Amino acid sequence: MDNAGVVARIKSSFPKQIIAESEFRGEQRITINKDAMLTFMRFLHDDEELNYDFLCDIVGVDYRPRKPRFEVVYVLFSMRDFHRLVVKLPVEEGEEIPSVIDIWKTADWQEREVFDMLGIRFEGHPDLRRILTWDDFDGHPLRKDFPLLGKDFDKKFDPDTIKVV
């Protein structure tokens, strides 16, 4: 199935889910809204024609100071058609998004990583702990207001200037 066919198929079942769509270098990307997101994701996985049975990657991006601040990107792939679909979900700071772990088990650690690196919480994740940093680590390293050289954990820093106060 080609990109246009995929979008048409999604729109016929979920007309209101897609809020933006674009294509770049042959790759189809859609931006969705959070309402009914879990049903939508399950549809992408289960639907006979789409069959996105493989979740490549979950990427969190911090667009500070833009609102909504974050974007969580799901890179989906169909093992049958070898077709890739990029699903983007805008997330506001402090907002919880549903976990897709029941649909793709591989989401387990990927969501934990997004939580650890960017501080986005996943609702319904059974074990949302830090994964790459240690348990009592303060802050989320891949946020744009986290200093590149790391933090001096004894001193406070100003998130706006990213300098030690």
Place this chain on the structure above:
Amino acid sequence: MAEGKTMVLNMGPHHPATHGVLRLVLELDGETVVKVTPHIGQLHRGIEKIAESMNYQQVIPLTDRLDYTAASLNNLGYCMTVEKLLGIEVPKRAQYIRVIMGELARIMGHHLWLGSHALDIGAMTVVFYTFRDREMIMNINEELSGYRLTPSFLRVGGVAKDITPDFIKYVREFVQWFPKAVDGYNTLLTDNIIWRKRTMGIGPIAAEEAINYGFTGPSLRGSGVAYDVRKAAPYCSYEDFDFKIPIGENGDVYDRYLVRMEEFTQSLAIIEQAIENLPEGPVTVDNPWVLNPNLDDVMQDISALIRRFKIQCEGPQVPAEEVYQAVEGSKGELGYYLVGDGTAQPYRLKIRSPCFILTSALPRLLAGVMLADVISIIGSIDIVLGEIDR
């Protein structure tokens, strides 16, 4: 057994069979594993964060340190991602050199896997043979780039320089020698009754479940799914080469072993075809927005001089777009998700590490197995902690 009668055993982070600094907390009922909790992150260097402060060419040596057993493949994935964002295609000769470097790296990665996997299970001899042959590839890397383990030879827009006659000679020597070496590995292990008893029927995973857990690479192909990025979405001239994707049936440790053993031969076939059919021509794109303009032009032409200055000081500028590009790493699908913001530095670089995903399935793979099989299963999914922790 009643509640509270299980024993908790801490395996790692400094354990030779965990292939790095992986820590497993095993809950044991006698010798049977009840529950596994992997802990990672001891090797976390924040490569994704560091990359945000560098220009696109400077990130390349960082990617070498992901899967350091097959460094050129990481370079390949990264360079192709940036090139996809820039919308450039490198010349055919550069693509062939990349393929040769990449496949040599894959063989190198499989060498380390085979040696240490066999060593974990108790077959000590194999590691000496694999490291002997790995040395040949290291010498090839050294001849070309000056570095043995982490060549950093690829560049955004091509490769660092043209290959030397000695490189071709060494690669040909390796191509001639290596089939004999693979026969040797097979003689040592494939029909070895102890090896078979330790690996057959251990840690099986069905195809559908493996896909759901995000398996890729030889670990997925061992379960019988013929998914290889090189065939599914050919990149870097892989469509020019004639090679097969070996697949297994049962998805157990032995099948994953067989798949990788066959990949030795297939990778070698690709290298042979590439080195014999190496096209003539330049090894970098002729694009002054990406790489330095021709030095003669710089001397004659003011605009070329300015471009050289800009490229030297800032590096290539990419459009404010985002792309995902996957290549077949030696462990599985190695993907890069790159967000550009119109400047010369990546806004966000996410690395899809196949080992990270495979390790996340360890609680499923290890539940209910014997303690001695834990190390053979960890060996069979072939993880490298540099790539897991990034």
